Amino acid sequence: MDLVVQPLQSSPEFQEVEIVERKGLGHPDTICDAIAEHISVRLSRHYLERFDMILHHNVDKILLCGGSSRPCFGGGEVTQPIEIYLSGRATGEWRGATVPVHEIAVAACRDVLTQRLPELDLEREVRITSRIRPGSADLTRLFTRGRRVPLANDTSCGAGFAPLTDLERVVLEVERPLTSAATKRAHPAIGSDIKVMGVRRTDRISLTIGCALIGRHLAGMDEYAREKEAARALVLRAARDLTKREVEATLNAADDLNAGDVFLTVTGTSAEAGDDGEVGRGNRTNGLITPYRFMTMEAAAGKNPVSHVGKLYNLAADKIAGTLVAQILGVRGATCVLVSQIGRPLDDPQVADVRLLLNGTKINGLRAEVEFVVRDQLERLPELRRELLEERLGVY
Numbered sequence: 497m498d499l500v501v502q503p504l505q506s507s508p509e510f511q512e513v514e515i516v517e518r519k520g521l522g523h524p525d526t527i528c529d530a531i532a533e534h535i536s537v538r539l540s541r542h543y544l545e546r547f548d549m550i551l552h553h554n555v556d557k558i559l560l561c562g563g564s565s566r567p568c569f570g571g572g573e574v575t576q577p578i579e580i581y582l583s584g585r586a587t588g589e590w591r592g593a594t595v596p597v598h599e600i601a602v603a604a605c606r607d608v609l610t611q612r613l614p615e616l617d618l619e620r621e622v623r624i625t626s627r628i629r630p631g632s633a634d635l636t637r638l639f640t641r642g643r644r645v646p647l648a649n650d651t652s653c654g655a656g657f658a659p660l661t662d663l664e665r666v667v668l669e670v671e672r673p674l675t676s677a678a679t680k681r682a683h684p685a686i687g688s689d690i691k692v693m694g695v696r697r698t699d700r701i702s703l704t705i706g707c708a709l710i711g712r713h714l715a716g717m718d719e720y721a722r723e724k725e726a727a728r729a730l731v732l733r734a735a736r737d738l739t740k741r742e743v744e745a746t747l748n749a750a751d752d753l754n755a756g757d758v759f760l761t762v763t764g765t766s767a768e769a770g771d772d773g774e775v776g777r778g779n780r781t782n783g784l785i786t787p788y789r790f791m792t793m794e795a796a797a798g799k800n801p802v803s804h805v806g807k808l809y810n811l812a813a814d815k816i817a818g819t820l821v822a823q824i825l826g827v828r829g830a831t832c833v834l835v836s837q838i839g840r841p842l843d844d845p846q847v848a849d850v851r852l853l854l855n856g857t858k859i860n861g862l863r864a865e866v867e868f869v870v871r872d873q874l875e876r877l878p879e880l881r882r883e884l885l886e887e888r889l890g891v892y
C-alpha cells in the first residue's frame with residue numbers, strides 16, 4: 497500500500513463561512529438511496545440463506561418520477577401516481593437455481609415506502625417497475641474470484657473526515673426531532689420530506705429548513721402557521737443543545753400565507769408532485785453534503801457490500817479519520833482518501849492519502865501510528881459488511 501501522510505492545512509471551522517446541507521429521510525433523493533440500499537440488503541440476505549455467499553449485484557440505479565397531487569386542508573388527493581424504476585445488476589441464477597430478483601426488489605421498495613411515507617397509499621398512489629438485469633460476465637467472474645479475499649470491482653475512491661464541526665453536527669441532527677415517533681404523535685401534520693441548509697458566518701448559524709406539512713391533519717391556514725412554528729421550535733431546541741453558537745432558523749422560506757402559497761402535501765413528501773429523485777444525488781455516506789470538505793460523487797447506496805469500493809472505501813475512510821482523531825495524541829482533525837484499482841485486493845488500496853490537522857505534534861513521528869490505523873481499519877472491512885447487512889450502518 498502506498499501510504500501518504502501529510503499535514504492538513506485547515507478545517508472549515510476556521511473559515512469565516514461554512515455551508516452544509518442534508519436531504520432528509522422523506523426527500524425524493526434520499527428515498528431512492530434508502531430503496532437501493534434495502535434492495536441490496538434483502539438480496540444479500542437471500543443469497544446468504546440459499547447459497548452461503550453473497551453473489552454479485554449492484555442495484556444503485558433507482559429513479560423516482562414524481563406524481564401529481566391536489567393538496568388541501570382537511571384532505572387532498574394524489575391525482576397521478578409516483579413512478580419508481582428499479583435498475584441495476586444482480587445475479588438471477590446460480591448453479592441452476594433461480595433467484596427471484598424482481599420480487600425481492602419490489603418487496604424491499606414497498607418496505608421502505610411503508611416506513612418512510614406512511615400517508616402514501618401503495619396500491620393507488622405509487623407504481624413500481626423493476627428493470628434489474630444480470631451483471632456482465634467479466635465483472636461477475638471478478639466477483640467470484642474474490643471469494644477468499646475480495647477484489648475491488650471498480651477503480652474508484654472514497655473520502656472521509658473527522659471530527660464534525662458544530663455546523664455539521666447541527667445540520668445532521670436537527671431533522672431527528674421532526675421525524676421522531678413522539679413528534680409524529682403530537683404533530684401528525686409534519687411530513688418526512690425535510691431538507692436542511694446550514695450556513696455559518698463566523699459564530700452565527702443560520703438554518704433554512706424545508707418541511708412538508710400534510711393537509712389532512714390541518715384545518716386551515718392558521719393551524720398550518722401554528723404547526724410550522726412548532727416545527728421551527730423543535731429545530732431550534734435541538735440545535736441549541738448541540739452548539740453554543742447563535743442559531744436562527746427559517747422554515748419553509750418560500751411560503752406566502754396571505755396568498756395561500758405554502759408547502760402543503762397529501763403524503764408528506766414533494767415526490768407526490770413537486771420533485772423527482774435519484775440515487776446518489778444527495779447525502780454522502782456520513783449523511784451530509786459538505787462542499788468545504790473532501791468528498792466523492794460515488795452513489796454508495798445499493799452497491800454490493802463485499803467488493804464495491806464506491807461504498808466500502810467511503811465508509812472505511814470515515815472510520816480511519818475518526819480513529820486517528822480519537823487515538824493519536826495531538827491529532828485534532830483528519831481526512832482520508834482511499835483509491836482502489838480494479839482487481840486488486842480490497843484491503844490493499846492503490847493509494848491511501850491521510851492528512852492530519854495537528855495541535856503542536858510533529859507529523860514525522862506519526863507515520864507508524866497512522867499506518868497501523870489504516871491497515872487495521874482495512875482489515876475490518878468484513879465488520880462493515882456485517883453492519884450493513886444488519887442495517888446498523890447508514891450510507892445516506
